[in-house]
Amino acid sequence: MQLILSLTTLATCAIAGSVLPRDSNTAVEDLAATRGSPKHWASGFIYGIPDNEDQVAQHWYEDIGFRWGRTGGAQYGAPKRGWNWGRTEYQGRLQSTLSNYRSMRKVGAECIIYPHDIWGTDSLNSSSYWPGDNGNWQPYEAFVKALMEDLASNNALEGLVWDIWNEPDIEVFWKRDTQRWIDLYIRTHKILRADSRFANVPITGPSLAWRPMSSNKWWTSWLQAIADAGTVPDQYSYHLEGDLNAQDNDPQYTNQSLGALLRQHGLPERQVSINEYAAFNEMIPSGYAWWISRLERFDWIGLLGNWQGGTTLHDLFANLLTKSRNPRDYGASDYAAAPGYHVYRYYARNMTGVRVGTTGSEDGRFDAYATLGEDRVRVLAGPKVRSGQWKVQVEGLAAAGYADASGSVDVESWEFQGSNAFAVTGPPAYKGVKTYQYSSGSVIIPVSQTNNYTAHAFEIAVKKG
Ligand SMILES: *[C@@H]1O[C@H](CO)[C@@H](O)[C@H](O)[C@H]1NC(C)=O
Numbered sequence: 001m002q003l004i005l006s007l008t009t010l011a012t013c014a015i016a017g018s019v020l021p022r023d024s025n026t027a028v029e030d031l032a033a034t035r036g037s038p039k040h041w042a043s044g045f046i047y048g049i050p051d052n053e054d055q056v057a058q059h060w061y062e063d064i065g066f067r068w069g070r071t072g073g074a075q076y077g078a079p080k081r082g083w084n085w086g087r088t089e090y091q092g093r094l095q096s097t098l099s100n101y102r103s104m105r106k107v108g109a110e111c112i113i114y115p116h117d118i119w120g121t122d123s124l125n126s127s128s129y130w131p132g133d134n135g136n137w138q139p140y141e142a143f144v145k146a147l148m149e150d151l152a153s154n155n156a157l158e159g160l161v162w163d164i165w166n167e168p169d170i171e172v173f174w175k176r177d178t179q180r181w182i183d184l185y186i187r188t189h190k191i192l193r194a195d196s197r198f199a200n201v202p203i204t205g206p207s208l209a210w211r212p213m214s215s216n217k218w219w220t221s222w223l224q225a226i227a228d229a230g231t232v233p234d235q236y237s238y239h240l241e242g243d244l245n246a247q248d249n250d251p252q253y254t255n256q257s258l259g260a261l262l263r264q265h266g267l268p269e270r271q272v273s274i275n276e277y278a279a280f281n282e283m284i285p286s287g288y289a290w291w292i293s294r295l296e297r298f299d300w301i302g303l304l305g306n307w308q309g310g311t312t313l314h315d316l317f318a319n320l321l322t323k324s325r326n327p328r329d330y331g332a333s334d335y336a337a338a339p340g341y342h343v344y345r346y347y348a349r350n351m352t353g354v355r356v357g358t359t360g361s362e363d364g365r366f367d368a369y370a371t372l373g374e375d376r377v378r379v380l381a382g383p384k385v386r387s388g389q390w391k392v393q394v395e396g397l398a399a400a401g402y403a404d405a406s407g408s409v410d411v412e413s414w415e416f417q418g419s420n421a422f423a424v425t426g427p428p429a430y431k432g433v434k435t436y437q438y439s440s441g442s443v444i445i446p447v448s449q450t451n452n453y454t455a456h457a458f459e460i461a462v463k464k465g
């Protein structure tokens with residue numbers, strides 16, 4: 001960790017370029033360091049979409065700028081248990097996948113498929129056939145080819161991403177050893193790349209539950225094997241849903257650790273996809289704001305994890321939505337905003353203009369994302385689910401028309417509320433305007449966090465002329 005901490009410190013100084021002393025509780029937004037138009041990288045979630053395509057009105061998808069979904073018919077019982085139970089049961093999961101695919105494409109989102117769910121691992125045990133048992137790959141390869149045919153014949157290749165196998169390092173999804181999964185990975189990659197219809201369908205992997213670290217043999221063996229076989233995915237995917245306080249459960253850590261592993265194995269950099277992020281206790285405004293800020297800094301694809309089961313798994317946008325009646329009352333269509341909805345809506349819809357350079361607080365617990373629009377500077381900030389005192393330092397105010405090096409600046413603020421992911425939640429509460437003195441083009445906004453769930457929006461009007 002020592003190396004990583006000192007690199008972080010260097011990065012802070014380099015990006016900020018300021019002479020002001022800074023403590024470990026300050027996140028920095030540099031308006032002079034623009035980073036292109038907003039892409040809302042973090043606006044994704046796994047499952048969460050009903051098979052009934054009109055059940056959730058389209059505006060709910062659009063409000064949050066939905067960009068990525070992931071689906072495969074998990075947890076349906078008979079007659080939809082997946083390929084292992086025969087063609088009819090496969091059809092049930094395929095049809096669910098295709099329905100979700102259409103719902104995603106309607107709003108321009110990409111669809112990452114979970115073939116292991118279409119296969120049906122959630123209804124299998126260690127005595128079941130697993131791909132490659134007794135050296136027999138035929139049933140698995142027949143499945144891959146049938147799924148490819150069905151996706152192609154249903155016009156479901158555009159905006160599709162093939163995720164070879166989900167979380168083989170978690171016993172429930174894979175009951176064979178590491179090498180068997182690596183063999184499956186390489187075989188599947190080659191089958192996909194041998195079919196020109198799939199040339200533009202990105203392959204994502206390894207989708208491991210655990211983080212890239214030199215001590216993780218799933219990662220190191222896989223990296224060595226794909227380097228040897230020349231089967232590098234188009235995206236490196238993995239999950240960040242670990243312990244709230246785990247130092248490695250953080251993009252700032254894994255960007256370094258994966259980078260080091262890639263160099264060691266002579267592998268190229270690729271788009272990173274955190275195709276499951278945030279534990280359930282982080283699904284409150286503070287946690288969302290922290291994850292959004294982190295994912296935006298690294299330009300990583302992000303999809304919220306989904307901690308619901310059964311039919312609720314296929315509803316509620318992974319807890320960004322709720323229902324004004326009992327949320328477990330599946331089938332009801334009276335959707336309402338859960339705490340996260342307002343955060344993602346502000347992020348996707350209000351935060352317009354260009355993104356600016358940001359640095360999270362050195363203590364690793366507070367982060368902020370910011371945009372510079374024609375009209376306003378907008379900052380979304382939050383701690384990683386805790387209370388305490390932090391600061392947002394906005395630098396480079398000249399870029400927002402504050403031509404004098406020092407003076408005063410008005411900052412308006414809002415608080416995103418909600419401590420319960422199932423509670424119907426109102427829009428952010430307006431907290432008024434405060435006037436701060438700035439110097440060297442830099443203003444410090446104190447953030448006093450008395451609970452562990454609130455996130456904050458700060459806005460500064462751009463001065464014209
Ligand atoms: C294990 O799964 C198979 C299907 O692959 C099923 O036929 C069998 O009953 C299951 N065994 C147990 C003990 O649940």
Ligand SMILES: *[C@@H]1O[C@H](CO)[C@@H](O)[C@H](O)[C@H]1NC(C)=O
Pocket residue numbers: 255256258259260269297298
């Ligand atoms: C992430 O790591 C790569 C090296 O793998 C490095 O080039 C890049 O600057 C890092 N990104 C950030 C935002 O630190």
Ligand SMILES: *[C@@H]1O[C@H](CO)[C@@H](O)[C@H](O)[C@H]1NC(C)=O
Pocket residue numbers: 346349350414428457
């Ligand atoms: C976000 O934009 C909407 C629509 O313009 C506006 O009504 C709302 O007040 C904005 N929210 C904040 C927190 O500024």
Ligand SMILES: *[C@@H]1O[C@H](CO)[C@@H](O)[C@H](O)[C@H]1NC(C)=O
Pocket residue numbers: 244281385386451452
């Ligand atoms: C957040 O605070 C609530 C009480 O408001 C507490 O029950 C919960 O455990 C806290 N969460 C964390 C991660 O500290």
